[in-house]
Amino acid sequence: MSHDALLAELISIVGERYVVTAAPDTAAFLTDHRGRYTGEALAVVKPASTAEVSGVVKACAAAGVAIVPQGGNTGLCGAATPVGPRPSIVLRLDRMNRIRAVSAAEETITVEAGCILADIQAAAARDGLLFPLSLGAEGSCQIGGNIATNAGGIAVLRYGNMRQLVLGLEVVLADGTVLGGLRRLRKDNSGYDLKQLFVGAEGTLGIVTAATLKLFPAIRSRSIAMMQIAGVADALTLFAQARKTFGERISSFEIIGSSYMDFVLKYVTGTVMPFAQPAPWYLLLEVGDSRPDAPLAADMEAFLGEIFEAGLVSDAVIGSSLAQEEAIWKLRHGVTGEFKLAGKTMSHDTSVPVAEQPAFVERVEAAVLAAYPDANVMMVGHIGDGNIHVVVLFPHERFATAEAFEAASDDVDVIIDDIAMDLGGSITAEHGVGYTYRKRLARTKNPDELLLMRGIKQMLDPNGLMNPGKIFLPAEPA
Amino acid sequence: MSHDALLAELISIVGERYVVTAAPDTAAFLTDHRGRYTGEALAVVKPASTAEVSGVVKACAAAGVAIVPQGGNTGLCGAATPVGPRPSIVLRLDRMNRIRAVSAAEETITVEAGCILADIQAAAARDGLLFPLSLGAEGSCQIGGNIATNAGGIAVLRYGNMRQLVLGLEVVLADGTVLGGLRRLRKDNSGYDLKQLFVGAEGTLGIVTAATLKLFPAIRSRSIAMMQIAGVADALTLFAQARKTFGERISSFEIIGSSYMDFVLKYVTGTVMPFAQPAPWYLLLEVGDSRPDAPLAADMEAFLGEIFEAGLVSDAVIGSSLAQEEAIWKLRHGVTGEFKLAGKTMSHDTSVPVAEQPAFVERVEAAVLAAYPDANVMMVGHIGDGNIHVVVLFPHERFATAEAFEAASDDVDVIIDDIAMDLGGSITAEHGVGYTYRKRLARTKNPDELLLMRGIKQMLDPNGLMNPGKIFLPAEPA
Numbered sequence: 014m015s016h017d018a019l020l021a022e023l024i025s026i027v028g029e030r031y032v033v034t035a036a037p038d039t040a041a042f043l044t045d046h047r048g049r050y051t052g053e054a055l056a057v058v059k060p061a062s063t064a065e066v067s068g069v070v071k072a073c074a075a076a077g078v079a080i081v082p083q084g085g086n087t088g089l090c091g092a093a094t095p096v097g098p099r100p101s102i103v104l105r106l107d108r109m110n111r112i113r114a115v116s117a118a119e120e121t122i123t124v125e126a127g128c129i130l131a132d133i134q135a136a137a138a139r140d141g142l143l144f145p146l147s148l149g150a151e152g153s154c155q156i157g158g159n160i161a162t163n164a165g166g167i168a169v170l171r172y173g174n175m176r177q178l179v180l181g182l183e184v185v186l187a188d189g190t191v192l193g194g195l196r197r198l199r200k201d202n203s204g205y206d207l208k209q210l211f212v213g214a215e216g217t218l219g220i221v222t223a224a225t226l227k228l229f230p231a232i233r234s235r236s237i238a239m240m241q242i243a244g245v246a247d248a249l250t251l252f253a254q255a256r257k258t259f260g261e262r263i264s265s266f267e268i269i270g271s272s273y274m275d276f277v278l279k280y281v282t283g284t285v286m287p288f289a290q291p292a293p294w295y296l297l298l299e300v301g302d303s304r305p306d307a308p309l310a311a312d313m314e315a316f317l318g319e320i321f322e323a324g325l326v327s328d329a330v331i332g333s334s335l336a337q338e339e340a341i342w343k344l345r346h347g348v349t350g351e352f353k354l355a356g357k358t359m360s361h362d363t364s365v366p367v368a369e370q371p372a373f374v375e376r377v378e379a380a381v382l383a384a385y386p387d388a389n390v391m392m393v394g395h396i397g398d399g400n401i402h403v404v405v406l407f408p409h410e411r412f413a414t415a416e417a418f419e420a421a422s423d424d425v426d427v428i429i430d431d432i433a434m435d436l437g438g439s440i441t442a443e444h445g446v447g448y449t450y451r452k453r454l455a456r457t458k459n460p461d462e463l464l465l466m467r468g469i470k471q472m473l474d475p476n477g478l479m480n481p482g483k484i485f486l487p488a489e490p491a
Numbered sequence: 492m493s494h495d496a497l498l499a500e501l502i503s504i505v506g507e508r509y510v511v512t513a514a515p516d517t518a519a520f521l522t523d524h525r526g527r528y529t530g531e532a533l534a535v536v537k538p539a540s541t542a543e544v545s546g547v548v549k550a551c552a553a554a555g556v557a558i559v560p561q562g563g564n565t566g567l568c569g570a571a572t573p574v575g576p577r578p579s580i581v582l583r584l585d586r587m588n589r590i591r592a593v594s595a596a597e598e599t600i601t602v603e604a605g606c607i608l609a610d611i612q613a614a615a616a617r618d619g620l621l622f623p624l625s626l627g628a629e630g631s632c633q634i635g636g637n638i639a640t641n642a643g644g645i646a647v648l649r650y651g652n653m654r655q656l657v658l659g660l661e662v663v664l665a666d667g668t669v670l671g672g673l674r675r676l677r678k679d680n681s682g683y684d685l686k687q688l689f690v691g692a693e694g695t696l697g698i699v700t701a702a703t704l705k706l707f708p709a710i711r712s713r714s715i716a717m718m719q720i721a722g723v724a725d726a727l728t729l730f731a732q733a734r735k736t737f738g739e740r741i742s743s744f745e746i747i748g749s750s751y752m753d754f755v756l757k758y759v760t761g762t763v764m765p766f767a768q769p770a771p772w773y774l775l776l777e778v779g780d781s782r783p784d785a786p787l788a789a790d791m792e793a794f795l796g797e798i799f800e801a802g803l804v805s806d807a808v809i810g811s812s813l814a815q816e817e818a819i820w821k822l823r824h825g826v827t828g829e830f831k832l833a834g835k836t837m838s839h840d841t842s843v844p845v846a847e848q849p850a851f852v853e854r855v856e857a858a859v860l861a862a863y864p865d866a867n868v869m870m871v872g873h874i875g876d877g878n879i880h881v882v883v884l885f886p887h888e889r890f891a892t893a894e895a896f897e898a899a900s901d902d903v904d905v906i907i908d909d910i911a912m913d914l915g916g917s918i919t920a921e922h923g924v925g926y927t928y929r930k931r932l933a934r935t936k937n938p939d940e941l942l943l944m945r946g947i948k949q950m951l952d953p954n955g956l957m958n959p960g961k962i963f964l965p966a967e968p969a
Contacts, residue, residue, distance in 0.1 A: 033799065036798065059572075068523050107565060116844075116845075116846055117731065118727055118730075118731060118845060118846045119844055119846050119877075120844040120845075121801065121844075121845075122718070146703060163680050163684070165678050165680075169677065169678060170677075173651075173655065174678060176684070177651065177655055186939075186943075190939050191939075192937075192939055192940065192943070193939075194845075194940065195936075196915060196917070197845075197915060198842050198843070198844060198845035198877060198915075198916065198917055198920070199648075199842065199845065199875075199876040199877050199878070200643050200647060200652060200842045200876050200877070200878045200917070200920035200921050201842060201917040201920060202640065202641050202643075202691055202874075202917070202919050202920060202921055202922065202923045202924070203918055203919050203928075203932055203935075203936060204919045204924060204932060204936060204940065204941070204944050204962060205688070205691065205692055205696075205943075205944045206641070206654070206687065206690070207940055207943055207944070208685065209687035209688075210683070210687075212684070213680055213683065213684055214683055218683075221934060229739065230734055230738040230739060245767025249596050252596075253595065253596060256598075256708055256781075258782075260708040260780065260782060261707070261708060261739060261781060275625055279772050302738065303734075303738025303739060303884060304736075304738060326904070364677065364678045364679060365676070366594075366597055366599075366674075366675040367594075367596060367597040367598075367675075367677065368594055368596045368597050395678075397677075398677040399597075399676060399677050400678045400680070410549055437674060437675060437676075437680040438676065439674070439676055439680070439681045440681055441680050441681050442676070442678035442679060442963075443678050443680055444680065445680045446680070446681065446682060450681075454681055454682060457681075458681060458682060459670075459671060459672075461664075461668050461670055461671075462670065462672065462682065462685055463671075463682070465664075465670070465683075465685055465951075466682050466683045466685070468950050468951075469683055469947075469950070470949050472946050472947070473943075473946075
């Protein structure tokens with residue numbers, strides 16, 4: 014089928030208005046969120062239903078044209094941008110944004126892939142329930158993308174990552190088959206759990222079109238505190254202590270290094286340092302309870318008193334109003350945009366086993382500074398999950414050419430990845446692999462696992478039409 | 492390779508003592524827990540390490556001999572018994588029963604596949620933590636089997652099933668490759684999550700040899716109550732009410748039908764009816780908190796007062812001592828052995844969406860009694876998970892021949908399965924498919940899903956050596 018014939022067929026499936034080919038209208042969908050990659054596409058196609066997605070996939074398969082599914086295009090590693098030589102379309106699910114059902118009795122919600130994460134949170138809240146996935150881009154990212162990337166965020170510690178929140182999944186396979194697994198079951202051992210294949214596969218095995226998700230009792234009382242501590246080992250001691258007081262009520266346990274704090278205070282509008290003096294590290298602890306009358310504020314004060322007595326913190330503040338709570342969270346939340354103001358950054362999304370974080374932090378800082386003494390090594394992350402983001406910042410003018418910067422960036426990747434792997438970690442904890450991390454994946458992943466991954470890809474997408482060029486490097490000739 | 496040569500090679504790998512071939516010594520491992528199937532095996536082989544498992548698998552692959560992995564042999568659907576014509580060995584993991592590590596800081600435990608579930612619970616408890624998986628056979632089942640069957644039980648409502656408790660998995664593949672995925676990471680998006688393939692695959696894709704599991708804060712205060720209610724719809728109203736009071740503190744929410752209660756009181760030694768009068772249904776609610784001082788007993792009394800006022804319960808008791816709590820649980824716990832005393836039983840492990848349970852119960856009872864007016868339709872299960880076990884009981888002498896019983900049993904399966912599927916359910920919620928349920932799976936499973944399952948099986952086990960005859964019926968000739 015010629016590309017013109019394909020476009021005509023796509024128009025017959027989704028309507029002329031939803032096959033977008035004019036350059037000004039497609040531009041926003043052809044560049045990734047970080048602005049690192051710009052690709053080409055025959056069209057940006059916007060189906061309105063699962064049947065239309067299936068039709069689009071069948072037409073593309075017949076024409077040998079690849080499909081790049083795209084949610085809110087907020088991903089951080091280029092998984093939703095067309096790359097490489099293969100002609101492709103970008104598939105946007107925006108029009109599939111219905112919340113199909115909320116069941117308070119079942120604590121479930123059934124949503125289409127194009128639903129904005131914040132809209133799902135709001136729909137759950139209207140029924141007195143909680144959809145716990147929460148991350149910086151929640152106002153614009155789509156649940157289909159969250160599922161495809163197995164999104165993480167600030168509530169994984171308590172509720173698990175996206176994978177653990179999925180009960181049922183509807184997926185369109187590479188041949189257009191609709192795999193109808195939209196079940197609302199809490200227990201189902203009738204054969205292999207196929208939905209697991211598509212969670213975190215970044216669109217390389219099929220297209221998520223709808224999902225049934227778990228909900229939880231809403232949080233009706235909470236308390237938030239920020240603490241100043243001397244080091245990461247103390248953070249782990251504190252976490253163990255907090256577990257004793259708060260048990261499963263701990264919702265988030267985040268860490269901010271001093272140079273990251275300095276950066277935020279300098280570049281993020283409206284942030285204020287809540288302490289008189291700086292400290293090497295800052296911890297953010299949020300606890301919550303479904304009971305409106307849980308005495309969390311009193312518990313938090315008692316807890317802070319104890320750890321202060323024990324010499325674990327030098328100072329601490331409790332958010333005693335919604336405004337204060339928001340001000341504390343603002344010091345932690347995503348600032349990808351602001352990095353560009355500060356200089357050239359190299360961002361990482363490493364995880365290591367929780368107890369290995371002190372070693373990780375110490376070794377990374379030493380190794381990066383040994384290689385690049387002028388680097389500003391900033392750290393921030395989800396210490397309850399073993400997921401510390403390392404952001405290495407250089408002045409704008411530090412590298413003469415883009416190539417020099419890329420070479421240094423690759424170099425820093427190797428330094429950090431080797432330490433992570435040595436500690437039993439992962440080079441990508443929550444962002445996924447996408448296009449950006451595939452070389453690093455190929456270098457660090459166990460070859461047996463990589464081989465099995467390729468086998469799965471080959472089985473589900475034998476013609477390589479599902480988001481090609483992502484996760485895997487092109488195969489070596491056999 | 493001849494079978495004799497294979498046995499010699501197996502002896503060279505694991506030692507003569509651990510290649511068991513004498514009939515009296517193998518008998519216990521060749522019949523399933525329910526005593527429905529007895530198979531044959533060249534030997535029962537007991538490796539002591541992952542390397543030995545890998546060696547055994549390679550030797551068997553070279554000889555074309557199948558491998559039936561077996562944990563505690565407590566499964567309820569014949570998944571661990573050799574069936575069919577293919578020569579096979581039974582692989583027991585008993586000697587691989589080391590708890591390799593417990594980390595309180597990370598809330599993880601790393602165990603070998605042959606560890607008894609109760610031993611893992613005890614090891615976690617020694618460090619003040621909880622491994623929440625809990626089921627009737629916990630004193631003898633092994634964690635490898637729990638993982639291979641994605642075990643459920645009485646704490647799924649709060650902590651998820653086995654799948655959600657696995658952080659890392661070590662698996663020996665069909666060609667003997669050791670897939671070393673024993674990571675302790677809370678977040679890892681470095682490619683497809685391969686471990687998910689092996690959880691719940693019932694040994695048909697590979698052999699689980701070790702796992703890293705999630706732990707939770709220990710429960711330090713709890714309260715247990717049993718209530719008498721009029722119907723299943725009231726149970727759901729009560730559940731919603733309990734959520735408001737207890738939130739995430741609800742650990743178990745179980746239901747017992749009156750005829751099942753009668754059966755337990757008659758046949759299970761030491762059980763006592765805690766109420767003056769019988770009722771149509773009984774609910775068991777357990778709540779727990781990691782704080783030792785949580786006022787759960789007072790909350791439970793207040794809760795029972797409210798629902799009594801609202802006319803939702805006719806009577807209720809609180810377990811006010813450990814002995815009383817155990818007496819309440821005894822009315823609920825597994826009684827597979829006692830069924831044989833009472834008559835001939837047909838047991839089911841259906842799940843439906845939580846809100847569909849009233850319809851499920853009503854329709855099943857009506858349909859089974861319409862076909863078999865003399866049946867005693869007993870129901871018991873995890874109503875918080877939508878998982879009600881239907882046990883259909885007949886007097887011993889009801890069927891003249893084993894064939895007549897089997898025909899009636901198949902008939903009842905179809906009646907119940909059709910209702911379950913109509914309500915969006917699953918024919919096997921937590922027991923798995925094994926040998927017993929494979930015909931029912933083939934009849935009820937979406938053909939596209941079944942095809943994809945076969946594709947995965949073919950990819951990972953092209954020669955069909957991993958637990959053949961399980962999950963799938965023999966393939967139709969193409």
